[in-house]
Amino acid sequence: MRFSRIVFAGCLALATVTAAAQDAAPRIGFVNTERILRDAAPAKASQQKLEREFSARDKELQDIAAKLKSMGERIDRDAAVLSDSDRMRMQREYADLEKDFQRKQREFREDLNQRRNEELAQVVEQANRAIKDIAEKEKYDFVLQEAVFASPRVDITDKVLRALGGEGAR
Secondary structure (H helix, E strand, O other): OHHHHHHHHHHHHHHHHHHHHHHHOOOEEEOOHHHHHHHOHHHHHHHHHHHHHHHHHHHHHHHHHHHHHHHHHHHHHHOOOOOHHHHHHHHHHHHHHHHHHHHHHHHHHHHHHHHHHHHHHHHHHHHHHHHHHHHHHOOOOEEEOOOOOOOHHHEOHHHHHHHHOOOOOO
């Protein structure tokens, strides 16, 4: 009888230590940032907004590129039959148009990159708020966004996507 009390007390102590150890273990989550920036509703809306905002300028650049190609082909084709002054004039027009094209293309890329970064910052801010809300509600101690490996068991990306109104389940 005394032996069974000792065994019972030992089992009770072991159960208490095990429960305390489980309570002390940190709860860790992982978020796949790439998926958030690709699949979240705010990210998709931002991409569509940028496409609408820059489509006219992109079309203008495509038109100039087509005109340059056409002018270059015409200069090559007609160079032998053109007078020197006409050939020089066409080459000058081509060079001026090419400079204008390169300037507009550079400005387009700079403006697009700036706007993309602004939109991206808003998406990241919304995602971070959603991650923080999920972490607080579900009592996560850590939520990592970069890892060499993350078990699907700790991946909360789908929860974040659902919180942002995007595609959640794979």
